[in-house]
Structures are given as structure tokens and as C-alpha cells.
Amino acid sequence: MSTAGKHGRLRTRGGTRERVVEATLGLFNERGPDRVTTAEIARTVGINEGNLYYHFRTxxxxxxxxxxxxxxxxxxxxxxxxxxxxxxxxxxxxxxxxxxxxxxxxxxxxxxxxxxxxxxxxxxxxxxxxxxxxxxxxxxxxxxxxxxxxxxxxxxxxxxxxxxxxxxxxxxxxxxxxxxxxxxxxxxxxxxxxxxxxxxxxxxLIPTGSADVFPLSTRREPDST
Amino acid sequence: MSTAGKHGRLRTRGGTRERVVEATLGLFNERGPDRVTTAEIARTVGINEGNLYYHFRTxxxxxxxxxxxxxxxxxxxxxxxxxxxxxxxxxxxxxxxxxxxxxxxxxxxxxxxxxxxxxxxxxxxxxxxxxxxxxxxxxxxxxxxxxxxxxxxxxxxxxxxxxxxxxxxxxxxxxxxxxxxxxxxxxxxxxxxxxxxxxxxxxxLIPTGSADVFPLSTRREPDST
DNA sequence: GTCTATACTCTGATAGAC
DNA sequence: GTCTATCAGAGTATAGAC
Known part of the structure; x- marks a missing residue:
């Protein structure tokens, strides 16, 4: 899915840039881009805000x-x-x-x-x-x-x-x-x-003897935790 | 749908408060609350921002x-x-x-x-x-x-x-x-x-001789203007 | 009820040292 | 590449005169 980092570095699981992207996706999915600040992204990744802007200028x-x-x-x-x-x-x-x-x-x-x-x-x-x-x-x-x-x-x-x-x-x-x-x-x-x-x-669906293409049974409401 | 204003005033089509609510609904639907500023609401209604905060303190x-x-x-x-x-x-x-x-x-x-x-x-x-x-x-x-x-x-x-x-x-x-x-x-x-x-x-639907309950005919894609 | 002026906060972004 | 300031702008909200 994602590349391995241009230097093949495997230390901290991908370079900083990749870690930023990953963390940002998580935060955006959680609350939406408008409710996530750059400060928060930096904090989540564990880097400084200035550093974040080195990798992504906006x-x-x-x-x-x-x-x-x-x-x-x-x-x-x-x-x-x-x-x-x-x-x-x-x-x-x-x-x-x-x-x-x-x-x-x-x-x-x-x-x-x-x-x-x-x-x-x-x-x-x-x-x-x-x-x-x-x-x-x-x-x-x-x-x-x-x-x-x-x-x-x-x-x-x-x-x-x-x-x-x-x-x-x-x-x-x-x-x-x-x-x-x-x-x-x-x-x-x-x-x-x-x-x-x-x-x-x-x-x-056209009735058939064999198994159905789609799973249409034994499904229940998801738990609303 | 909405009340007529407590003094029955019909001059400008409802009091300022109602006009604010109406204008805000329009703007929110258009761009969402986060992308609409209080300044913009006031401007749309044609009143001052300070006045807006008189009617709605937040x-x-x-x-x-x-x-x-x-x-x-x-x-x-x-x-x-x-x-x-x-x-x-x-x-x-x-x-x-x-x-x-x-x-x-x-x-x-x-x-x-x-x-x-x-x-x-x-x-x-x-x-x-x-x-x-x-x-x-x-x-x-x-x-x-x-x-x-x-x-x-x-x-x-x-x-x-x-x-x-x-x-x-x-x-x-x-x-x-x-x-x-x-x-x-x-x-x-x-x-x-x-x-x-x-x-x-x-x-x-159970087939019937009379007209159907739902309209299921002659509908087309909406024009994507 | 309405306006003017202003305070305060949050946030995206930059400059420059290490 | 990373961090330490630091700024500029936008936007919410308040105080007080009219």
C-alpha cells in the first residue's frame, strides 16, 4: 500500500513523512480536517510543529x-x-x-x-x-x-x-x-x-441451487457501543 | 411554520430575530456552519455584527x-x-x-x-x-x-x-x-x-389493477448544472 | 434595538538556530 | 531534519454610546 521510504529505513516504521500522513488520516477520519489543527497532528506524531511544516508546507x-x-x-x-x-x-x-x-x-x-x-x-x-x-x-x-x-x-x-x-x-x-x-x-x-x-x-437474484453470490443471512444490527 | 412575531409586526416580514434565523439556515445549508462567519450572517441580514450578538449571544x-x-x-x-x-x-x-x-x-x-x-x-x-x-x-x-x-x-x-x-x-x-x-x-x-x-x-409491491402507491415511471436523471 | 470600537484567542505559517 | 521562537490574520465575543 505504501512505499518503504527512500532510504529503506525501517527503524521507526517508515520515515517521518509517512508517519505524518498516517497520523493525519486517522485524525481526519475521527473529527474532520477542520477540527484537527496542525499542532495536534505534530503532537500525535511526536514531532515539533515547525518540523511538520518542513515536510508539508501547508x-x-x-x-x-x-x-x-x-x-x-x-x-x-x-x-x-x-x-x-x-x-x-x-x-x-x-x-x-x-x-x-x-x-x-x-x-x-x-x-x-x-x-x-x-x-x-x-x-x-x-x-x-x-x-x-x-x-x-x-x-x-x-x-x-x-x-x-x-x-x-x-x-x-x-x-x-x-x-x-x-x-x-x-x-x-x-x-x-x-x-x-x-x-x-x-x-x-x-x-x-x-x-x-x-x-x-x-x-x-435468479434462484440457483448452488451457494448465493451475496451473503444474505445471519446478519444482525451492529452493536452501538 | 414560524410564528408571526410577538407584536404582530408585519413590516419587514418578521422581526430581526426571525430574519437572522432564516438567513443563517440558508448560509449553513450552502456551506456549513464552519465556513460561515458571524460577520457574514450579519451582512446577509443587513444588520451590524454587534446587533446580531444582541439577538444571539453565541x-x-x-x-x-x-x-x-x-x-x-x-x-x-x-x-x-x-x-x-x-x-x-x-x-x-x-x-x-x-x-x-x-x-x-x-x-x-x-x-x-x-x-x-x-x-x-x-x-x-x-x-x-x-x-x-x-x-x-x-x-x-x-x-x-x-x-x-x-x-x-x-x-x-x-x-x-x-x-x-x-x-x-x-x-x-x-x-x-x-x-x-x-x-x-x-x-x-x-x-x-x-x-x-x-x-x-x-x-x-403486490400487483394491483389500480394505480400504484408510488410513482415509479417516467423519471430521469436530474440535470447536473 | 442598533451601531462603533475593541479585546482576546486560536491557528496556520515563517525565519533562523542547532 | 528538527526545534525555538514569533507573526499575521481570521473570527468570536464584549463594552458602551446612541
Missing amino acids: KESLVLALFARFEADAETFAVRALGGGSGEARTYEDLLSDWFRLVWAYRFLFRDLLALAGTMPALATPFRKMSARMRGVVEALLRRMIEEHIVNVPKDDIEPLLANVWIVSTYWAVYLNLQKGIDEMDAGHLDWGLNQVSHLFKPF | KESLVLALFARFEADAETFAVRALGGGSGEARTYEDLLSDWFRLVWAYRFLFRDLLALAGTMPALATPFRKMSARMRGVVEALLRRMIEEHIVNVPKDDIEPLLANVWIVSTYWAVYLNLQKGIDEMDAGHLDWGLNQVSHLFKPF
Whole structure:
């Protein structure tokens, strides 16, 4: 996922720069960029504020670094989902799971996009571009599922279904975070989200003797700790 | 929706206080409380900043005033939806439409709740309480629809369906706002949102000769201006 | 009720020594 | 690369005259 540091230094688990990025992601996800100060980031990493500004001359560049990382991860996902690189075909469930992990890992981008776009208009367009790209991926996957006779979706239902899939798979994390008060994710929460999206497809599933593509059973409400 | 001012003054369309609340709601919806300064609010209303602080001694009290207004409107909706007050039974579509207008009118509350909870922890619990209340309303409506043989939802699908209904009907506005770049809503956008929620129910509708409960036809993508 | 003037705090950012 | 000041600006809030 991340490079190993240009000098191959493995002492403190990556160079200062990487540690800053990692810590910032955690803090941003927790409270949003606007409610995290540079002083706090420096303190979390264990360095001085002046040092932080040596690595990132503006707070904005920190956000951009995180978005670039996300974009790269998302593109990797897209290629894998469309069956580009590796020959190993993954299940639809695995792909969905990967996407969910990604959305959760960078959830501040989805949640606080408006605030970000306010201070950094340069981010709005790339974000929508990525958004459209991912939507395209989901659409391609759905059409493949239709071809493979896994689901049967009437033509007029495809568009609305795609939009709902996008909404639920984008905002499930925010929903759990805000409405349920969950701020730390475990496997159960991820399962919950997967289950929600699965249920969007369920009515269209073509009955089959073998195991289902999506996991639609034995799922419960996540614990609202 | 709002009172007429304690002196019945109708000169400038409500007293200064009401005009402040109204202007603030507009600005908050547009950019979020963190990106709107008290100076800007005063300027928008056409009064001095000092005067603004006469009516609202803190910025926080402004947010609270708006939330209180929303809570009241939401409760009015809940009572009407559950068939409490007026005897006139409204269609499910009308109720959904009312709720959508409400979510849109106060969309900053849904979108920026995390940032708000950060500065105002007192708001988190009331928000979740309201959230649960509305969820209860939707659940009651769904069970009534099942009783009236309008829909047929398998027992195990009820919970996930309710959650998806809540997610889509809560975040449709945010989705249009952020992903599509729409910041002004017209009837078409509201229709689009209604259509998305309708499609969640569609697979469970019991076929009938008469007109459907939900509008499921001739809807298109909203114009992304 | 409304305005003028001003205080205070927080935070992003820079300069320069080590 | 890292730390020690230190600044400049923005933004909330108050005091007091009108």
C-alpha cells in the first residue's frame, strides 16, 4: 500500500513523512480536517510543529497527499474489479468488501467533502471524476452479472438500482458513524454494510441451487457501543 | 411554520430575530456552519455584527435555534404521518415527499453533524433521538403497508429494507449536492429522490389493477448544472 | 434595538538556530 | 531534519454610546 521510504529505513516504521500522513488520516477520519489543527497532528506524531511544516508546507498539501493516496488505491481497485491485471477472478462479494474497506479507510473524504471543497476548490472536480469512475465500475460489474445470469434486472430498474447502490455503499459508513454513534469499525460493521448492499440486489437474484453470490443471512444490527 | 412575531409586526416580514434565523439556515445549508462567519450572517441580514450578538449571544445558540425549529417540524411530520392530528389520511407518497422537503430544508444538520457534535456535544444525543424517532415512523408506516396488503416484505427483509430506506432518504440530498454538484433544488430533484426510495419498495409491491402507491415511471436523471 | 470600537484567542505559517 | 521562537490574520465575543 505504501512505499518503504527512500532510504529503506525501517527503524521507526517508515520515515517521518509517512508517519505524518498516517497520523493525519486517522485524525481526519475521527473529527474532520477542520477540527484537527496542525499542532495536534505534530503532537500525535511526536514531532515539533515547525518540523511538520518542513515536510508539508501547508495543511492543504496534507489533504492533497491523502487524496492522491486514495485515488491510487481506488484506481488499483477499479483495475482489479474490471479484471485487468491479475488473472485471478475474484468474487463479487470480495470486490464489494474491498471497496467498503476503502470507503471506510478514507471516510473523511466522503463525509467532509463540502468543507474541503470550500477551502480547496481544486479538489471538487477530481473527486467527482473519481466518483464517476467508481460508478462506472459498479455499472460494468452489474452488467456482467446480468450477462452471467446471476441477476435479472429490468432495463428501467438499472439506473435507479445503480444510484442506490452508490448511495448505500458510500454512506453506510457515515450512517453508522453519525446515526449510530459508531466510530471504530470491526468486521461486524463491515458485514453489516455489505449486507445492506446485498439486499439491494436480492430481489433481482435468479434462484440457483448452488451457494448465493451475496451473503444474505445471519446478519444482525451492529452493536452501538 | 414560524410564528408571526410577538407584536404582530408585519413590516419587514418578521422581526430581526426571525430574519437572522432564516438567513443563517440558508448560509449553513450552502456551506456549513464552519465556513460561515458571524460577520457574514450579519451582512446577509443587513444588520451590524454587534446587533446580531444582541439577538444571539453565541454562534452556538444559532445552531440550537435551528435544530429546535427542525425538531418541531419533524415532530409535526411524525404526528401527521402516524395519523394523529388531522383526520385526513394522506398518501404514502405525500408523506415521503414531506419528509424529503424537511431533510432538504435542514440538510446542513445531516451533512455537517460530525463537525457540529465536535463543538457542541450537547447536540449529538438529541439528533440521534430524533433519528430514532423518524426511523420508528418509517417502520410503523411500513408495517401498515404490509397490513393493508400494499406490499409483501419477508420478515427477514424488513430490517435491512428500513435501514436502506433511511440511508437513501437521508443522504439523497447530500448525494446530489456533493456527487452531482447540485446546490439548488427544484421539483425535479425532489422527484428524483422520491423515485430512488420508491425503487427500494418496488420489488415488494403486490400487483394491483389500480394505480400504484408510488410513482415509479417516467423519471430521469436530474440535470447536473 | 442598533451601531462603533475593541479585546482576546486560536491557528496556520515563517525565519533562523542547532 | 528538527526545534525555538514569533507573526499575521481570521473570527468570536464584549463594552458602551446612541
